[in-house]
Amino acid sequence: MKLAAIALALGSVAYGPVLAQSLEHWGSSDYWDVLIDPTLGNGCLIQSTFTDGSTVRIGFDRVQGAGYVTAFNEAWGDIVEGEWYPVLFALDGEEYEAEARGMYLEGVPGADILFDNPDFLYDIAAKYTMTLYNENGEVMSIDLTGSMAALEAAIACQEEMG
Numbered sequence: 092m093k094l095a096a097i098a099l100a101l102g103s104v105a106y107g108p109v110l111a112q113s114l115e116h117w118g119s120s121d122y123w124d125v126l127i128d129p130t131l132g133n134g135c136l137i138q139s140t141f142t143d144g145s146t147v148r149i150g151f152d153r154v155q156g157a158g159y160v161t162a163f164n165e166a167w168g169d170i171v172e173g174e175w176y177p178v179l180f181a182l183d184g185e186e187y188e189a190e191a192r193g194m195y196l197e198g199v200p201g202a203d204i205l206f207d208n209p210d211f212l213y214d215i216a217a218k219y220t221m222t223l224y225n226e227n228g229e230v231m232s233i234d235l236t237g238s239m240a241a242l243e244a245a246i247a248c249q250e251e252m253g
Contacts, residue, residue: 114126114128114136114138115127115128115129117244117248117251118244120137120237120240120241120244121236121240121241122236122237122241123138123139123237123241123244124137125137125241125244125245126150127248130154131150131151131153131154131155132153132154133153133252133253134150134151134152134153134154134249135150135151135248135249136148136150136151136245137149137150137242137244137245139233141231143164143231144166145163145164145231146163146164146199147160147221147233148160148161148162149161149212149238149245150245153249155205157206157207158206158211158212159203159204159205159206160180160203160206160215160221161202161203161204162201162202162223163196163199163200163201164199164200164201164231165199165200167200167201167202167230168200169200170195170200170201170202172193173193174192174193175191175193176191176192176193176202176225177189177225177226178190178191178202178204178223178225178230179223179225180204180223180224181221181222181223181224182214182215182218182221182235183218183219183220185214185218187211187214189204189206192204202223202230215235215238216235216238216239216241216243218235219234219236220232220233220234220235221233221235
C-alpha cells in the first residue's frame, strides 16, 4: 500500500457530505465495486453490500480533502439527518473513536465518518473485520475480504483521475 499516494489523495480535511446520486463504474475487485463520485471531485471509492443489508463505501472526497467510511442500512431508521453521533470502530479488535454524521441516501439511513489520517485507510485495508458500535452496542460487523486489493484499485483509480 502506498501511504504517500493515500496522503496525496486525502490532502487536508474539512467535514462535508458524502452523498452521491450518480456514481460511475470504474472497475471491480473481489467483493467490491470501484466507483467514481463526480460530486466529490471525481473521488474514487469502493462499495459493497453485505448479508446484514448494510452497504458500505470507503473512499476519497477530493472536494473536502478527506477519506471516508459511509454505511447505510434500512434497519437504522432512527438516524437524524445531519446529527452527529459518537461511534467506535473496531478493526480486528483495534478500536478507533470517531464522530459519524447521520444521513440518508435514497431514503436509506446511514452514517458518514470522515478522516484525514492515511494510516486509517491502510488499517482498514489490512484487516479482516470492521465492527461499528454506537452507545447502544454493535451496529454492524462486516467482513473486509478483498478490501486491500479493492483499495489499491481505488488508489489506481484516483491516480487516473489526476
